[in-house]
Amino acid sequence: MVWRLVGITRYLERDGGVYLELEVIGLSRDILLEFAEQEKLSAASFKAVGALSSLRLGWFNWESKKYEPSVTLDEQVELLSLIGDVALKDGKPVVHAHAVIGKKDGTAQGGHLLEAHIRPTCEVVLAESPIHLQKQVDPESGLALIRL
Amino acid sequence: MVWRLVGITRYLERDGGVYLELEVIGLSRDILLEFAEQEKLSAASFKAVGALSSLRLGWFNWESKKYEPSVTLDEQVELLSLIGDVALKDGKPVVHAHAVIGKKDGTAQGGHLLEAHIRPTCEVVLAESPIHLQKQVDPESGLALIRL
Amino acid sequence: MVWRLVGITRYLERDGGVYLELEVIGLSRDILLEFAEQEKLSAASFKAVGALSSLRLGWFNWESKKYEPSVTLDEQVELLSLIGDVALKDGKPVVHAHAVIGKKDGTAQGGHLLEAHIRPTCEVVLAESPIHLQKQVDPESGLALIRL
Numbered sequence: 001m002v003w004r005l006v007g008i009t010r011y012l013e014r015d016g017g018v019y020l021e022l023e024v025i026g027l028s029r030d031i032l033l034e035f036a037e038q039e040k041l042s043a044a045s046f047k048a049v050g051a052l053s054s055l056r057l058g059w060f061n062w063e064s065k066k067y068e069p070s071v072t073l074d075e076q077v078e079l080l081s082l083i084g085d086v087a088l089k090d091g092k093p094v095v096h097a098h099a100v101i102g103k104k105d106g107t108a109q110g111g112h113l114l115e116a117h118i119r120p121t122c123e124v125v126l127a128e129s130p131i132h133l134q135k136q137v138d139p140e141s142g143l144a145l146i147r148l
Numbered sequence: 149m150v151w152r153l154v155g156i157t158r159y160l161e162r163d164g165g166v167y168l169e170l171e172v173i174g175l176s177r178d179i180l181l182e183f184a185e186q187e188k189l190s191a192a193s194f195k196a197v198g199a200l201s202s203l204r205l206g207w208f209n210w211e212s213k214k215y216e217p218s219v220t221l222d223e224q225v226e227l228l229s230l231i232g233d234v235a236l237k238d239g240k241p242v243v244h245a246h247a248v249i250g251k252k253d254g255t256a257q258g259g260h261l262l263e264a265h266i267r268p269t270c271e272v273v274l275a276e277s278p279i280h281l282q283k284q285v286d287p288e289s290g291l292a293l294i295r296l
Numbered sequence: 297m298v299w300r301l302v303g304i305t306r307y308l309e310r311d312g313g314v315y316l317e318l319e320v321i322g323l324s325r326d327i328l329l330e331f332a333e334q335e336k337l338s339a340a341s342f343k344a345v346g347a348l349s350s351l352r353l354g355w356f357n358w359e360s361k362k363y364e365p366s367v368t369l370d371e372q373v374e375l376l377s378l379i380g381d382v383a384l385k386d387g388k389p390v391v392h393a394h395a396v397i398g399k400k401d402g403t404a405q406g407g408h409l410l411e412a413h414i415r416p417t418c419e420v421v422l423a424e425s426p427i428h429l430q431k432q433v434d435p436e437s438g439l440a441l442i443r444l
Contacts, residue, residue: 049246062372071402080258098345106219108256108404110376120289141416197394224358228406250406254367268437
């Protein structure tokens, strides 16, 4: 999978929270990741709402121990919730986010965020943590999980 | 669209957060808006769960550049997530919220909150921000978007 | 309904927030409840994402005034959002949580959390409140609702 990096356009740091307003066209996980790298975030949680023009979501197949595609949409949808966190893996920030979207008929779909194009906006509220969250590979699932 | 205003019944201010317990019958966006006006909120984010006896949700049609109806329900549902924020537009607070609801068969639907009747309760956690969030009309979409 | 109690494995207290990393196999409401009891939480709100190997959700039937089953799944799903709070009822913490899950085809379902097995993880961000939230039985619905 190729990620197209898009810059963060506007943000404002505040006590314990950061408001992000993301650009009209962007891959949301990229933007959050770039933001996390730029701000040297080592632990944060966020929630967001907005709208998307396309997206790819996945689910973790416990049999194959891999993320597999579950939703691929190329249409305008409401981003109903995007909840996730930032943690460090091997010293670098990683973003983990789960999305729920609403289609034009109100149907809700959702999964693990793989890729999304924001249109026209995504309002992210991100709270930074004073501690570090470290991810380590879990032997059973093969996933990098938070270990405090 | 006509909004029926319903008063806020109980709330308690705390450091950085406000807990709201909303009344049995009310239009949720109204209550949040009235609360925002009364408390002179200029920037806040919130999340909520609860239950509704009816609701109308919409989606933003990128072709028509308008919010159009997506879900209209007149039945008891669980409010699974209500995520949104308060910002200022032309000096007055505006509330933006996206809802996901669960029907009695567990089906999830969701969209941009247009109207909802709370029954019996909605537990809102609202965090006020020390900064102002200003909305300005975005020329491309025609929507008022947050500009920091 | 019988709850199987599973211990909290790792957590770290911080100013205004607590990060929980829950065990591979566990009943999520139990873990949160045990955590709330152990930490003597009297008021807190949380949001979480993760994955589940099985779950039971419900909805509040306004006619019967009872929680009735809406979703019973015995398969691996993404936990897209788990939003809820902790309050005191008769001096003991109670956990109220609503879940949205995503199936392998991306379908979203959701309801009031009755029971869930976490696999492999659930990332909970919990913010404690300095005030007490008290629940009292509401005469109309028969539910214990927060009364500030």
